[in-house]
Amino acid sequence: MTADPPDAARPAAEIGVFGGSGFYAFLDDVTEVVVHTPYGPPSAPVAVGAVGGRSVAFLARHGVHHEHPPHKVNFRANVWALRDLGVRRILGPCAAGSLEPTLHPGDFVVLDQLVDRTSGRGDTYFDGGVPGHVSFADPYCPELRRVVLEAAAAGGITAHPSGTAVVVQGPRFSTRAESAWFRSMGWHVVNMTQYPEAYLAREVGICYCGIALLTDYDTGLEGMEGVGAVTMDEVFAMLARNVERTKTLLFRAIPAIPTEPGCTCAEALSSGPLAP
Numbered sequence: 001m002t003a004d005p006p007d008a009a010r011p012a013a014e015i016g017v018f019g020g021s022g023f024y025a026f027l028d029d030v031t032e033v034v035v036h037t038p039y040g041p042p043s044a045p046v047a048v049g050a051v052g053g054r055s056v057a058f059l060a061r062h063g064v065h066h067e068h069p070p071h072k073v074n075f076r077a078n079v080w081a082l083r084d085l086g087v088r089r090i091l092g093p094c095a096a097g098s099l100e101p102t103l104h105p106g107d108f109v110v111l112d113q114l115v116d117r118t119s120g121r122g123d124t125y126f127d128g129g130v131p132g133h134v135s136f137a138d139p140y141c142p143e144l145r146r147v148v149l150e151a152a153a154a155g156g157i158t159a160h161p162s163g164t165a166v167v168v169q170g171p172r173f174s175t176r177a178e179s180a181w182f183r184s185m186g187w188h189v190v191n192m193t194q195y196p197e198a199y200l201a202r203e204v205g206i207c208y209c210g211i212a213l214l215t216d217y218d219t220g221l222e223g224m225e226g227v228g229a230v231t232m233d234e235v236f237a238m239l240a241r242n243v244e245r246t247k248t249l250l251f252r253a254i255p256a257i258p259t260e261p262g263c264t265c266a267e268a269l270s271s272g273p274l275a276p
Contacts, residue, residue, distance in 0.1 A: 011048040013057035015254055016087035016206075018078065018094075018197065026058040026247065027051070035081035039122070042081040043068050052255030057085050061094075061193060070170035070192035076122045079200040088266070089144060089207045089257055092197060093246050095239060096165060096189040097173070097218035099182050104214065105238055108152060108249065109163040109189055110145050111210035112138070116195040118169045123196030125203050132203070134268045139198050143263045144209035151252035157245060163188035165212060167195040179218045190218055205269035207261055211249070213242055 011031050019026060027049035034045050047058045059078055062068045082090060096109065103109060126132035145161075152159035166182050168174065170192035174182070182190060189212050201208035215238040 010085065011055070012086035013046075013048050013055040013082070014086060014088060014259075015051075015054055015257060016057045016059070016082040016085075016090040017250060018090065018092045019058060019060045025060070025064070026250070027056065030058070033057075033085065035084055037077045037080040037084065039076040039080055040074055042077040043073060046081055046085060048085065051251055054254050054257070055086075056254060057082050057087050061197075071118075071121070073193060074122070075193075075196050075200055076125065079197065079204065079206070080125075083204050083206060087206065088261070089141070089209075090201050091144065091148070091209050091211060091250060091253065092194070093211045093213060093250070094191055094193050095215050096191040096212035097216045098189060098214045099166075099179065099218055100188055101217075103160060103163070103188060104158075105216055106158070106242060107214045108157060108159040109165075109212040109214065110148050110152075110159055110161060111165050111189075111194070111212055112140055112145065112162040113164040114139050114194050114198060114210070115164060115166045115185075115187060118167055118195055120169075121196055123199060125200065134199075134203050136199055136202055139202070139208075139210075141207035141209055141261075141263050141265050143258065143261060144207050147256050147258075148209055148211060148249070148253045151256060152249055155248055155252050157249055159211075159249075163212065165189050165191045165194050165210065167191050167193070174218055182218075189214065202265065202268050205266035207263060207265040211246075213239070213246060215239060 030047040030049040032045045043063045044060045166187040
């Protein structure tokens with residue numbers, strides 16, 4: 001690992017990866033960059049390297065020692081730091097609990113919708129001075145979703161092609177009543193970090209793909225014999241078993257990402273805080 005270079009010589013990256021719980025390192029040969037943002041420090045220095053000839057910036061969402069719980073992650077600084085290095089496409093692996101018996105621990109879900117149940121998070125760059133309202137009807141980039149699903153199929157990795165994540169505040173897990181409510185609403189997985197991460201990427205015109213790794217059956221999916229409520233030990237054990245599968249999926253997907261986006265995610269820039 002090389003030392004952080006002066007600002008004038010900082011490496012650039014076109015693709016970003018946020019590492020979630022249990023996923024704190026990605027590349028071996030990297031340049032570590034300390035990025036300063038108007039929103040304070042990101043969760044960790046950014047590690048810049050290459051995958052299949054593509055420049056990649058990796059940032060551990062919770063810090064390299066998991067020192068930032070989900071409700072304390074500086075999402076604005078994290079997204080800003082990647083964009084400051086030139087990133088225009090982000091892959092966001094994350095841990096999630098399953099709300100459906102057909103979505104099994106160890107599976108991936110390539111998300112297409114989310115529901116925000118968080119509170120008090122810094123979730124916009126429009127914090128005063130200039131008003132802005134960005135469309136978020138479709139939270140995830142369809143082009144990146146297609147690339148990830150094709151990479152999963154090619155690698156024999158189980159990845160469900162769609163799913164709605166309900167994003168809770170954390171750090172606690174759901175009550176049984178909450179979990180039953182989420183399922184009754186037709187939501188598929190529960191997570192603590194997809195919002196505002198995905199939305200902030202949209203505000204600055206970055207394509208974003210949420211990739212949920214299922215770690216558990218949330219409160220146990222009442223009625224499923226032998227399945228109990230989720231515990232931290234269970235979550236981290238599943239994550240440890242699947243870090244290499246996550247890396248394999250990313251190593252397959254990143255080289256296949258088109259160099260020129262064929263989506264409309266960047267259109268938010270026309271009225272966003274970084275508009276020309």
